[in-house]
Amino acid sequence: MIYPEYILTLSCQDQRGIVHRVSGFLADHGCNIIDSAQFGDQEEHRFFMRVHFSREDSAVSDEALRAAFADLARDMQLEWDLHDAHYKPRVMLMVSKIGHCLNDLLFRYKSGLLPVEIPAIVSNHMDFYQLAASYNIPFHHLPLATGAPETAKLAQEAKIIELMDMHQVDLVVLARYMQILSPSLCARLKGKAINIHHSFLPSFKGAKPYAQAHHRGVKLIGATAHFVTGDLDEGPIIEQDVERVDHSMDAATLSAIGRDVECVVLARAVKWFVEHRVLQNGSKTVVFK
Missing domain, CATH: 3.30.70.260 (ACT domain)
Known part of the structure; x- marks a missing residue:
């Protein structure tokens, strides 16, 4: 029975x-x-x-x-x-112009490795509408021009919220979505949105972080998946991983390794979240693996 x-x-x-x-x-x-x-x-x-x-x-x-x-x-x-335990959480994916994490999550979803439903993909660019179509997932293009005023940003985020409500979304995943969310949207998504970013020792911010890391001669590169908060890239950490690199690798090689690490780390974080293994503990998390 x-x-x-x-x-x-x-x-x-x-x-x-x-x-x-x-x-x-x-x-x-x-x-x-x-x-x-x-x-x-x-x-x-x-x-x-x-x-x-x-x-x-x-x-x-x-x-x-x-x-x-x-x-x-x-x-x-x-x-x-x-x-x-048999309910598959509904996950909305958001992406800009870098698609490795999106592609990885979609493959895991389609192959049954990620127990979710994906009712929508949202992007501020059109780059991945064909990828979304290949998985029969609706693609929503919500453009936001560089330097757009706050009113335009809030109007775009209102459409994001409308999609979340329409599709009864349980989790939002920023799969390299390169827009800073407003404080009000971060507050609405508290505990229900996961972001991924590179992690360097030491850390490099701004444009071309892998080129900066190569110039500095780093020996470790990695990635961090964390909950989204109003403090940029400082939300409670869910998962991290690193790969060792050396002097023989150029910036393009470091970037390729970094992409692989980002995919794995984000996929783990999403899987643990939808399996209800992640509990928030103030500024930290407890993850039952």
């Missing part, structure tokens, strides 16, 4: 007996735990937990389970979400 499956995520002030009470609640309501992970942050005195379980007692309805757990959550002062 196939039973309904759920993923429960929660956080709260650390206290005794959290695992016991949660697992006891599930057992008392006809549920069987498939896997579970937990973490106690000793510095912040916060506790985090992710539980994947099945509801095996047909006498316990979905509504009754959620209502009963809400009572427990109030008693324990939990911040929690209960997700249908």
Whole structure:
């Protein structure tokens, strides 16, 4: 028999007996735990937990389970979400003129490696409308001229919000979308938007970062996937990775390696998010892998 499956995520002030009470609640309501992970942050005195379980007692309805757990959550002062484990989150991809991350995510989606639905691709350029069409995904061109006034930017973002609402989007992925989002849009997307950017030791900002890195002679290049906030490229980090490079590699080679790292790091972050493995912990994240 196939039973309904759920993923429960929660956080709260650390206290005794959290695992016991949660697992006891599930057992008392006809549920069987498939896997579970937990973490106690000793510095912040916060506790985090992710539980994947099945509801095996047909006498316990979905509504009754959620209502009963809400009572427990109030008693324990939990911040929690209960997700249908088989639901595929709806992800809107945004891109500008650099397409390696978009192409990688679309391939993973089409091949079943990324358990999502992609109802829309948004871009301020037309470069990838044919790629979107090859996957039968609607492509929305929302141009924004260089140096456009704030009113034009906000009008363009209003269309982005309209698409999010229309398609009931659960996550926005900035797959090398090279526009700075307004503070109001960042606030609306809090905890629901992921960005990717290069990571250098040391760091280089501005134009042609890989050429700058080559000129400096870096030995490590990498990428960071993080939540979008109003502080540019400083949101809570979800995933990072690096590759070692050396003096024999030119700027074009560094850029190619960097593109590969960006693809892998962004794909991991998106997959972990849609599997409800990422919990925010202030300016950091807890990622149950």
